[in-house]
Amino acid sequence: MLRLFVSKVYVANRVAQILELNRSKQWRYISTEENPADMISRGISARFLSNSELWWNGPKWLSDSDNASIQGAYSPIEEYNLPEQRPLQLSLVIVANIDKIFQHYSQWNRLRKGVAWLRRFVEFLRSKSLVSKTKYLTLAELKKAEHWILVRVQAKAFPEEISAYKANKDISPRSKLKSLAPFMRNGLILVGGRLSNSDPTEEQKYPIVLPYQHKITKLIFTHVHHELLHCGPQLLLSAIRQVYWPLKGCLLARYTVHRCIPCVHAKPKFQIPLMAPLPQQRVQCSRPSSITGVDFAGPVMTRSGSRGRVNKKAWISLFICFATKAVHIEVVEDLTSQSFIAALRRFMARRGKPKECGVIMARISSEPVKN
Structure with a gap:
């Protein structure tokens, strides 16, 4: 059969x-x-x-x-009579660029988890006994995945600097990292400085350098921006620099906030308030200086006498017409009532007496004038 x-x-x-x-x-x-x-x-x-x-x-x-x-x-x-057909197995070796995995993720947390699962699978193929059998990723696995990602990013962004460090040579004076006093530790380029004896943690004293406009750098900025409930550029940059040192961090912080759609929708827009109607004295026809406002400016330094020339303080009394906006200026020696009454008399001698007396003038008129 x-x-x-x-x-x-x-x-x-x-x-x-x-x-x-x-x-x-x-x-x-x-x-x-x-x-x-x-x-x-x-x-x-x-x-x-x-x-x-x-x-x-x-x-x-x-x-x-x-x-x-x-x-x-x-x-x-x-x-x-049928010929015997044996199964044929083919093995194909493909050399792929592992950095392409970065293009498949749009969130920093998902990228870390994806790399962590990939590293666990590779370790499982090498030695099944050394791989964790839990269904969840451990904190150590996530940190190793993050370290692996940052090493790949720096290797692509700073190849000349890394080659110089491995050869025990100084980096080029034209390098972007020259002013940061960088050094390498565990395969990562860190920012040097003079804070070795300070209290902050090692991550705060020696942050990890991040290249400008790299996709991983943008993912980290977006992740921290969401973690801090859509904070502003200054708080975002301050939080980033607790662990990382991004090149041109101020520009990246502003770019992240301005490109965030929820922040754009929630950003309040300044509304120019409606102005109240102009007072009656400003819009009705009247004789110039009949309705006048008073204000003071100063102090200003003045000189008195030809010899000695002692510098004294003086103030400027401004009389402003409500109808024509004409300004009359008088100089007073101090802010006493007597000095103001003298300036007011000089004003009335030239412009005439105003119709109404304000609260300040009423109080001054009730005070005794010393001769």
Whole structure:
């Protein structure tokens, strides 16, 4: 009996039933041109099918009386005549750029977790006994994944500096990192300085250098911006510098905040308040200086006398007309009532007496004037 290939239950049951009612020696090969079933499987119009002799009568050799010629032309296919086919296995080695994994993530946390799962899988292939069997990532695995990502980022952004450090040479004076006094530790470029004896942690004293406009740098800025509930540029940069030192960090902080859609929608816009109606004295016709406001400016330094020239303080009394905005200036020696009354008398001598006396003038008029 012919072997049954793995197929659906419906097809397998009917193939088994056919093989039970027939013997394999009864089966013959038939070409595509003489097979009526092939017409339906390939598709045919109903008009052509109704006029097809092959469909209604079958191939011509079925009605032929010469069965001997048929037996010779179509020999049975025995299983032992089939050539043996062995499964073929192919191994293909592809050298891929591992940095392409950065392009598949748009969030810093997801990138760290993805790299951590990938590293766990690689360790599992190397040694199954040393791999954690928990369903969750540990903090140590996430830190190793972050360290691996930052090493790859710096290797691509600062190749000349890393080569110089490995060769125990000084970096180029034109390098972007020259002013940061950088040094390498555990494969990472850190910012040096004079804070080795200070209290902050090692991460705060020696932050990790991040390149400008790299995708990983932007992901870190966006992540911290969301963690701090969409903070402003200054707070964002301050939080970033607790662990990292991004080149041109101020620009990146402002770029992150300005590109954040929730921050743009929630940012309040300044509305110019509506001004109150102008007072009656400002809009009605009146004689110049009849309605006048008073204000003081100063102090200013003045000189008195030809000899000695002692510097003294003086103030400026401003009389402003409400209707014409004309300004009359008088100089007073001090801020006493007597000095102001003298300035007011000089003003009235030239401009005339105002119609109304304000609160300040009423109080001054009630005070005794010393001769």
